[in-house]
Amino acid sequence: MDVCGKGKKNDLWHHHGAWTASSRSPFSDARRLLQTQASALGDNVPFRKQLKDEAKQRKQIARGNVSGISEDGIDNATSAAWELTVGLEIHAQLNTERKLFSSKFQQAHHVPLKLTCQGASTSASEQPNAHVAPFDFALPGTQPDLQYATVIPAIRAALALGCQIQNRSRFDRKHYFYADQPAGYQITQYYQPFATSGRIILHDLDGIAPEDARFVEIEIQKVQLEQDTAKTVLQPPSEAMLDYNRVSHPLIEIITMPQIHQPRTAAACVKKIQAILQAANAVTTGMELGGLRADVNVSVRRKIQSQKTLGQRTEIKNLSSIKAVEDAIIAERNRQISVLESGGTIKGETRGWTLGASDTVKLRGKEGEVDYRYMPDPDLGPLLIGSELIIKVAETLPQSPDHIVKELVEQLGLTLKDAKTLVELDDGMRLDYFDLVRAELEALRYRLDGQSTINAADEKQSSVVIANWVLHEMGGLLSASEVSFSVDRVPAEDLAYIIFMLATERITGRTAKQLLGKKFHGDTRDVGSIIRNENLGLVHLSEEEYVSMARKLLNDHPVMVAQIKDKGHIGKLGFFIGQMMRKGEGKVIAQRAEAILKKLL
DSSP: OOTTSOSOGGGSSEEOTTOOGGGGGGGSOOOOOOOOOHHHHOTTSOHHHHHHHHHHHHHHHHTTOSSSBOTTSOBHHHHHTEEEEEEEEEEEEBOOSEEEEEEEEEEOTTSTTOEEEEEEEOOOOSSTTSSOOGGGGTOTTOOOOOOGGGHHHHHHHHHHTTOEEOSEEOOEEEEOOOTTOTTSEEEEOSSSOSEEEEEEEEEGGGTOOGGGTTEEEEEEEEEEEEEOOOEEEEETTTEEEEEGGGTTOEEEEEEEOSOBOOHHHHHHHHHHHHHHHHHTTOBSOOGGGTSEEEEEEEEEEEOOTTOOSOOOOEEEEEEOSHHHHHHHHHHHHHHHHHHHHTTOOOOOEEEEOOTTOSSOEEEEEOOOHHHHTOEEOTTOOOEEOOHHHHHHHHHTOOOOHHHHHHHHHHTTOOOHHHHHHHHHGGGGHHHHHHHHHHHHHHHHHHHHHOOOOOOHHHHHHHHHHHHHIIIIIHHHHHHHHTOOOOTTTSOHHHHHHHHHHHHTTSSOHHHHHHHHHHHHTTOOSOHHHHHHHTTOSOOOOOHHHHHHHHHHHHHHOHHHHHHHHHHOOGGGHHHHHHHHHHHHTTOOOHHHHHHHHHHHO
16 A cells, blocks of 8 residues: 555555454443342332433432432542542644645656655545555654644634743654554654643633632643644454544644633533634534544542642543543542542553443553653754734634624623524534524515615514524424534525514414424425415414404413413413414414404403
């Protein structure tokens, strides 16, 4: 196979068949404990329900939500006597077309045997080892060639995190042997990182733990550039295959100070950093798609005045979801407390955790600075970043997620919950979709109604309606179908047309939901054609028809009428509105029905 991956299909994976099952402890089955309590639950409880109830109870106990003994043998009083401390190391793939240090040699067009050099691509490929340069394989004689375009998104990320960009930084070699790093070392910035002294502020609405009150501030120690490693795919029982497409993909490693004391706050911090990086257009994807990974350093110490030093820390590697961060910290916190309460000691080690497990598992002893044999990379000079470039990047930096949320609430009238959800969902794609629908709706108003301007109050009302459809109506369909969001599933112009027809009382809310469902499930007709072909346009009822329908319903339910009139149970009005809409068979507008009912009552 040639280094660019153009060999036979079976050669596309690089085999490393000498591995054994015991050497793959991060992927081995974690210890699982299941203590059935059939007698307590009763003999007639289905076994499937019993298992689900026990799993739910274990999670509640581990999170401290119920009193009793956790599955690690720790009661809540014991847990409260210990202080948890967490530091984060977040690895994020930068949004760049070129690899950090790789140059890819290609044969020049029409010039036999002449080689030209250009940066190796970071493009994702279904073919393993299709985007690989000689340096990625650590072939003899190859040297790192810094691709300067990769530094720009790193600067964006550091500035968005409030860091100070260093005008001069250096690259170092971090030595270790592992099959996914063929050179025997990783190029990073251990001694002189390019950015330092940042911070992130987490508010209660970011999902921090109640114990942290309204907000908590986490300092960022440094942000460093480094190269990614190969992707390892296990082939049981004893073989692993390596895809070098990912080697030298530019990474930043964000290292926080150990200032987090609650698992939920740690998860909220990772989520907030991910949102900031995405808003700054600095990273490729979020955690769920593999573009961001987190390592957590966990330690516990007794809450006594005399103990000022932190406890011995352990590191949990390669957590790939927000939930995994929280659950892994909970599991390791409980394990460490259990060990210390029983008179044992915590050893510095690297541990692993898998989704759904109740315990972390030891992977290897924790390496230190001496083990990694850090040294300046002799093949790379210093990285010099001019102040003019820093200022230019700062001027073009997109708005922060907090600023976007504030605008959505203050200018467009969205609730804080809906605004945050829009910003955080689907790597920001849901917010982009919301903006597209708003733009399409504005164009429709001008084209079909001749409305060239809209006042602030109407814009707020319209934005709230659009957010409801984008988040809740669309979200319901996505959840029911168990599919991920895509802007192409219901084109923005189609949803805008549905909302426009509903707002101008040309269709009912019930019909609007039907139309959204049809488009969501693949109807290729435009919305206008569906309305015409299926006769879904609203035929307006007269005032007399509304009144007649309402009077009959009120006469049929005198008890509910009395509750509304005499006891002020206004909520029961919704029952009558719903009944009118059902009986009207798509011809009743909810707002008009409500107005008539209130008038009669």
